[in-house]
Amino acid sequence: MKFDLVITGVGGQGTVLASRIVARAAMDAGWQVRTSETIGMAQREGCVVSHVRVGENLAGALIPDGRADVLLGFELAEAARALAKLKAGGKAIVNEDVIVPTSVSAGLSRYRVQDIREYLEKELPGVCFLRASEVAREAGNSKTANVVMLGALSTLPGLPFSPEGLLEAVLKTVPSQFREINRKAFEMGRRAMGVC
Amino acid sequence: MAVAEKMLLMGNEAIARGAVEAGVQVVTGYPGTPSSEVLGTLAHFAKEYGYYAEWSVNEKVALEVAAGAAYAGARALVTMKQVGLNVAADPLMTLAYIGVKGGLVLVVADDPGPHSSQNEQDTRKFAQFAKLPVLDPSTPQEAKDMTVAAFELSEQLGLPVILRPTTRTCHVCQDVILGPLPLTRNECRFDKNPGWVILPGLAYKKHIWLNQKQKEISRLFSRMPFNRAEIKGKTGIITSGVSYNYVVEALEMQGWEASLLKIGTPYPLPEDLVLEFLSRVERVLVVEEQEPVVEDQVIHLAWRHSLPVGMAGKHNGLVPREGELDVDKVTAILHKFFGFVGMKQAAASNTARHAPDLPLRTPVLCAGCPHRAVFYGFKEALKDYDPVFTGDIGCYTLGVIPPLNALDTCLCMGASVTIASGLSRVEQGRKYVAFLGDSTFFHTGVAGLINAVYNRADITLVILDNGTTAMTGHQPHPGIERNATGDPARRIDIAGLVKGCGVDYIREVDAYNLQEVMQAAREAVEHKGPSVVIARRECIALVKPRTRYRVNTGACIECLLCVENLGCPALCREEKVVISEKCTGCGVCAQVCPAGAIEEVSRHEV
Numbered sequence: 001m002k003f004d005l006v007i008t009g010v011g012g013q014g015t016v017l018a019s020r021i022v023a024r025a026a027m028d029a030g031w032q033v034r035t036s037e038t039i040g041m042a043q044r045e046g047c048v049v050s051h052v053r054v055g056e057n058l059a060g061a062l063i064p065d066g067r068a069d070v071l072l073g074f075e076l077a078e079a080a081r082a083l084a085k086l087k088a089g090g091k092a093i094v095n096e097d098v099i100v101p102t103s104v105s106a107g108l109s110r111y112r113v114q115d116i117r118e119y120l121e122k123e124l125p126g127v128c129f130l131r132a133s134e135v136a137r138e139a140g141n142s143k144t145a146n147v148v149m150l151g152a153l154s155t156l157p158g159l160p161f162s163p164e165g166l167l168e169a170v171l172k173t174v175p176s177q178f179r180e181i182n183r184k185a186f187e188m189g190r191r192a193m194g195v196c
Numbered sequence: 197m198a199v200a201e202k203m204l205l206m207g208n209e210a211i212a213r214g215a216v217e218a219g220v221q222v223v224t225g226y227p228g229t230p231s232s233e234v235l236g237t238l239a240h241f242a243k244e245y246g247y248y249a250e251w252s253v254n255e256k257v258a259l260e261v262a263a264g265a266a267y268a269g270a271r272a273l274v275t276m277k278q279v280g281l282n283v284a285a286d287p288l289m290t291l292a293y294i295g296v297k298g299g300l301v302l303v304v305a306d307d308p309g310p311h312s313s314q315n316e317q318d319t320r321k322f323a324q325f326a327k328l329p330v331l332d333p334s335t336p337q338e339a340k341d342m343t344v345a346a347f348e349l350s351e352q353l354g355l356p357v358i359l360r361p362t363t364r365t366c367h368v369c370q371d372v373i374l375g376p377l378p379l380t381r382n383e384c385r386f387d388k389n390p391g392w393v394i395l396p397g398l399a400y401k402k403h404i405w406l407n408q409k410q411k412e413i414s415r416l417f418s419r420m421p422f423n424r425a426e427i428k429g430k431t432g433i434i435t436s437g438v439s440y441n442y443v444v445e446a447l448e449m450q451g452w453e454a455s456l457l458k459i460g461t462p463y464p465l466p467e468d469l470v471l472e473f474l475s476r477v478e479r480v481l482v483v484e485e486q487e488p489v490v491e492d493q494v495i496h497l498a499w500r501h502s503l504p505v506g507m508a509g510k511h512n513g514l515v516p517r518e519g520e521l522d523v524d525k526v527t528a529i530l531h532k533f534f535g536f537v538g539m540k541q542a543a544a545s546n547t548a549r550h551a552p553d554l555p556l557r558t559p560v561l562c563a564g565c566p567h568r569a570v571f572y573g574f575k576e577a578l579k580d581y582d583p584v585f586t587g588d589i590g591c592y593t594l595g596v597i598p599p600l601n602a603l604d605t606c607l608c609m610g611a612s613v614t615i616a617s618g619l620s621r622v623e624q625g626r627k628y629v630a631f632l633g634d635s636t637f638f639h640t641g642v643a644g645l646i647n648a649v650y651n652r653a654d655i656t657l658v659i660l661d662n663g664t665t666a667m668t669g670h671q672p673h674p675g676i677e678r679n680a681t682g683d684p685a686r687r688i689d690i691a692g693l694v695k696g697c698g699v700d701y702i703r704e705v706d707a708y709n710l711q712e713v714m715q716a717a718r719e720a721v722e723h724k725g726p727s728v729v730i731a732r733r734e735c736i737a738l739v740k741p742r743t744r745y746r747v748n749t750g751a752c753i754e755c756l757l758c759v760e761n762l763g764c765p766a767l768c769r770e771e772k773v774v775i776s777e778k779c780t781g782c783g784v785c786a787q788v789c790p791a792g793a794i795e796e797v798s799r800h801e802v
Binding site (some may be wrong): 010011019020023024027032033034035036037038039044045046047059060061062064065077079080081083099101102103104105106107108109110111112115116119142151 | 311312438439442443524550553554557591759763764
């Protein structure tokens with residue numbers, strides 16, 4: 001068994017926490033795990049890429065290009081930026097609620113939402129778009145968009161853990177006062193996959 | 197049989213766990229990415245496990261405090277990032293001559309890439325320069341095991357030992373198998389002895405001793421489990437640190453075979469083991485990040501023993517010295533080394549085919565960051581002066597990012613004030629404003645300020661006092677009333693310290709009050725001689741916002757002054773200018789707005 005997951009997003013979206021949760025679920029299911037990301041300067045609204053590797057006899061933590069089984073894009077443009085990591089036929093779930101960087105507001109670059117969406121649809125037949133930030137707001141807190149995405153992830157086949165195992169890892173990781181809202185976010189993420 | 201306990205640990209947490217398993221007694225350090233979580237974790241558990249932990253004011257101080265403890269026989273750990281070792285170089289170089297009684301381990305984290313650093317210097321090279329043993333972990337598990345071994349080794353040799361993880365060990369998480377906790381700790385008593393007092397005569401003798409030690413360490417290393425060889429044919433690969441993982445995976449992915457020597461102790465080279473390996477192969481490739489530390493020693497060894505082995509690596513341009521390696525890069529290197537045609541292509545069919553332009557997303561100062569307001573205020577107040585703004589190391593380095601464009605220089609910790617001083621000597625009549633943070637001021641900035649006062653440099657220093665060491669994860673420092681372990685501490689008053697340095701012009705301003713900032717800016721640069729402005733506001737990541745702002749679209753004249761000048765992530769230009777829920781209520785954009793169209797509202801009312 002070997003399972004490689006790439007999570008991409010913007011600093012502050014909770015990608016690092018999400019990668020820890022996935023690693024924890026996989027570890028609890030008896031697998032070896034590795035996660036890697038660069039934390040520090042990049043976390044200030046910059047691009048964040050988390051690598052999560054699950055399996056036996058693992059070596060390094062960085063996923064080579066074209067080897068990821070699943071791409072979890074917490075942000076539309078960041079999903080496009082990390083596309084090279086996904087293997088041919090790999091699955092992608094993308095949050096289509098965009099985060100416009102200050103460079104765009106200041107007129108220094110452009111965010112062509114439609115072009116990027118079309119590009120992803122063309123390159124990834126079967127890509128799932130969902131409005132994770134909006135779903136999280138409905139769940140009661142926009143900060144739970146990362147757990148909405150994990151709920152969505154849990155519906156995919158071939159994962160190294162069960163949906164229940166992933167939810168349990170979520171609940172074990174978040175502070176106790178946020179457990180219920182995260183449970184709701186996870187369930188809503190699962191349901192959102194039914195319609196995408 | 198009991199199953200060994202496993203925990204999901206980040207490399208830095210694994211190193212901290214290793215220190216606890218080794219019975220560490222004193223822990224010191226200065227924050228720096230990617231090293232900071234080692235001491236952060238150890239400080240958190242200091243009371244539970246009963247050892248002393250401190251954030252020191254800089255790396256030199258940290259190393260000396262740890263060395264003092266080790267003189268008395270304690271096991272001590274000191275942590276820093278690679279450039280921090282430059283600050284601690286003075287004590288380190290002589291400590292190698294003096295030696296230690298208790299185990300002293302330096303954790304010095306390297307950052308090939310670099311991801312969060314001003315250079316890519318290689319600590320293994322530094323260890324070689326200081327003639328000290330260095331361990332190079334490839335995984336968090338190995339980092340923990342090496343930490344335990346480093347303490348043993350340090351006491352066995354009577355020398356400090358360096359553990360050099362890189363970003364891809366420090367910030368990698370792994371299911372780590374834990375070891376037992378210690379039953380006893382070292383007894384501590386400082387024994388008076390002339391050997392602790394370095395004088396030229398002793399230095400000469402100790403230099404001979406240190407040189408002789410190198411052979412002893414090399415022999416010891418040849419028997420260490422962190423170095424191991426696997427012979428599979430006449431083509432050999434020698435690899436060190438995280439590169440080992442990439443080599444293993446690249447070989448496996450391509451289905452290639454080679455004899456493999458993994459080096460966990462890059463200096464001194466485990467010569468016996470390497471000689472044995474070289475005798476079994478016809479040609480060898482050395483794969484390591486950064487400098488050719490292992491490669492140079494292997495070439496040297498082969499030449500000394502007249503071994504007819506072909507050598508490849510950095511010297512023939514196969515392996516880059518810059519940036520970090522990964523499986524893809526190593527696959528390409530191996531491909532050239534093996535001379536294979538028809539390399540199995542990774543199924544990277546998705547790469548960059550008709551990819552649309554993606555928006556530029558650089559890291560920026562947070563919404564409501566007090567530094568933004570100060571940079572904007574100084575730029576606005578001094579726009580008729582053509583001033584030079586010298587920068588420093590911290591979150592505020594991001595002041596250079598457009599649209600703020602507020603910094604003209606950045607070199608190293610504390611250099612804002614000294615670079616400004618130097619500039620002021622040769623291009624007089626221009627205004628020089630240096631910006632640094634509170635923690636950086638205590639680290640090395642204060643020495644530069646004393647120098648500026650003593651030598652009457654005509655500069656302005658702005659101390660961005662946000663009450664924390666923000667960029668590295670909010671560590672405490674002498675300017676706040678709390679220490680590393682959360683206990684009350686004596687706060688050093690920055691304004692009092694500046695006054696004590698002999699500065700005549702000192703203004704303390706609220707970073708969010710643009711008028712106050714701009715007035716202080718104008719006064720300070722007009723003051724003859726050194727002047728200091730202390731801009732205060734707690735780091736926005738540490739406060740809970742009470743209000744937020746919104747744009748009254750009816751009143752907005754769409755001049756775009758706010759979005760185009762402040763670069764605040766909460767300010768968005770959609771069809772109209774809007775303020776997102778990232779707003780923390782600092783109110784700086786409302787002060788900038790010429791139409792008075794930005795108004796304060798409660799957090800729930802949008």
